[in-house]
Amino acid sequence: MITWSPEKIAAFQKTLLNWYDQNKRDLPWRKDHDPYHVWVSEIMLQQTQVQTVIPYYQRFMKLFPTVQALADADETQLMKAWEGLGYYSRARNLQKAARQIITDYHGEWPKTKAGLQELSGIGPYTAGAIASIAFNQPVAAVDGNAFRVFARLLKIDADIAKPQTRRLFENVIGRVISKDRPGDFNQAIMDLGASYMTATNYHSADSPMKAFNQAYLDGVEDQYPVKTKNKRPVPVAYYGLLITSNNGFLFEKRPAHGILSNFWMFPLVKVADLKVAKDADEGQQLNALENQFLETYRLKIHVTKLGGQPVTHTFTHQKWRITLLTANLAEHVDLSYFPGKWIPASAFKTFAFTKVQDKMWQRYQKQIEK
DNA sequence: GAGACGTGGGT
DNA sequence: TACCCAAGTCT
Known part of the structure; x- marks a missing residue:
């Protein structure tokens, strides 16, 4: 050579x-x-x-x-x-x-x-x-x-x-x-x-x-150099949940493997995982999401869509589009079926936030101010 | 060996 | 916008 x-x-x-x-x-x-x-x-x-x-x-x-x-x-x-x-x-x-x-x-x-x-x-x-x-x-x-x-x-x-x-x-x-x-x-x-x-x-x-x-x-x-092109990121739609109580925001610990593993984050629900017809409208999706929370986590939530555009974040292989939802719960609800905990906003700085998590938080604050 | 794995900067 | 790129490694 x-x-x-x-x-x-x-x-x-x-x-x-x-x-x-x-x-x-x-x-x-x-x-x-x-x-x-x-x-x-x-x-x-x-x-x-x-x-x-x-x-x-x-x-x-x-x-x-x-x-x-x-x-x-x-x-x-x-x-x-x-x-x-x-x-x-x-x-x-x-x-x-x-x-x-x-x-x-x-x-x-x-x-x-x-x-x-x-x-x-x-x-x-x-x-x-x-x-x-x-x-x-x-x-x-x-x-x-x-x-x-x-x-x-x-x-x-x-x-x-x-x-x-x-x-x-x-x-x-x-x-x-x-x-x-x-x-x-x-x-x-x-x-x-x-x-x-x-x-x-x-x-x-x-x-x-x-x-x-x-x-x-x-x-x-x-x-030069000769290099095959990368594949484009796959779009993935999520609902992002900002669930509040007097104890703070509900955080979920992400799985031990995969993207952003082990981080404490606002709960994310993949829209494709909801048990609804493919052509379901948003109302049906939110309804399914609430049902899923009740069945999976024993948590009865009532979600409200947050104003503003969805949060978007592009990774190397995925392009996330997150529609933000809010809900409020009593502080004494039973979290024993949910893989997470309440975290007050004053304690956020003690947790490592990923970029997408930070974007969700910024968007939430901006919308709440209005 | 192909795909997963974050984010910021440049065009 | 939608790419591509930037001192790669792991599965």
Whole structure:
């Protein structure tokens, strides 16, 4: 696949690292090569932009300065620290791995890529990043940047959306990576991918690496990388319930698996799950919803539609459209059949809210003011 | 190996 | 609007 001569590889490394030395981004997790710092930043940066991560990283390090502190953190505090960052299993796996390091490894980090991948939440990319940056191992760290950069440099036609393609890129990078400065090499590729060689609006003509960019030299850079398109999010309709009593709002603990798992949220009922005819009107749906609450939870509610447009929220694979309903209950109703509890608004700040939950709350307040 | 898993930014 | 993209991993 790669046809570069040893001389060209050496020139590539030298040009790249010289550029990196002069132009590397000054980021909070680059103050040292502490594996804990590298690790937390890499997890946060998965599918997330640098500017989004910076404040989260800084707060996280103040709250949990060490692997031990993270291992000891309580669930609520951890999720509050991750609130709004998304892909929440990252946070749970982070703590799981911290506990693995403390108990299984007696506080000693595995220092190889293979060893690091044994830890929860650490896959081939993150293992390569930690191994190279923190432990100076000459291994590839293939993220979206590396895929994009090397696909263009070498005009690699493999579909980067396919899992098997990773191996090809790891092989290529294994041949060109600097054995002296593998961590800096990998980070330089990321900085290159985030500056001159972005996905759209790239500026390869100004890039320090343009002489090595075969796609650019051939005028076909717009054809790389090759990547199959994502599927569009599936629309899902919900009723969102803001049920009040003198004890606050009724919250439901979401299931342990699936989207937004384990969060305490305003109850959501999928419209498609209501036992009504497909062409039922809204009145029939609300009636069915009230019946379902009575039968499933032994709760007799009378819902009222809240004014305003439904709340919408788009995830990677689903597009939620939530019609908000309100209801009021006496504080002494029996909640023993309902997987939830009353939470006063004054205590909301002690719970981690997901974005969609926050939108529901904002919309409710706005409508109530009227 | 395809699909699930959040959110914010850009066009 | 409706995409696509951003330092991926797990099942």
